[in-house]
Amino acid sequence: MRAEDASAKNLRSYTVIRGWGVSSDGAGSITRPEVRGQMLALERAYKRAGYSPNNVALFEGQGTGTPMGDEVELQAICRL
Numbered sequence: 001m002r003a004e005d006a007s008a009k010n011l012r013s014y015t016v017i018r019g020w021g022v023s024s025d026g027a028g029s030i031t032r033p034e035v036r037g038q039m040l041a042l043e044r045a046y047k048r049a050g051y052s053p054n055n056v057a058l059f060e061g062q063g064t065g066t067p068m069g070d071e072v073e074l075q076a077i078c079r080l
Contacts, residue, residue: 019049033069038076046080053080
């Protein structure tokens with residue numbers, strides 16, 4: 001639900017998503033992402049939200065459910 005709609009209905013908001021980002025790794029795939037592609041998605045999300053990685057306390061990761069995909073996602077978050 002949009003934040004404005006929740007507020008109008010006096011509903012409690014637990015979080016507000018300020019930014020999101022996507023990218024295609026090119027040679028990778030949804031189950032074999034590349035660090036650079038993940039970093040590009042994160043950079044786009046931060047730009048859209050107007051935040052720096054240093055100002056964010058909580059990260060929600062997609063998680064491919066594969067050892068390689070999860071490791072790539074963690075590496076990308078740690079490199080920002």
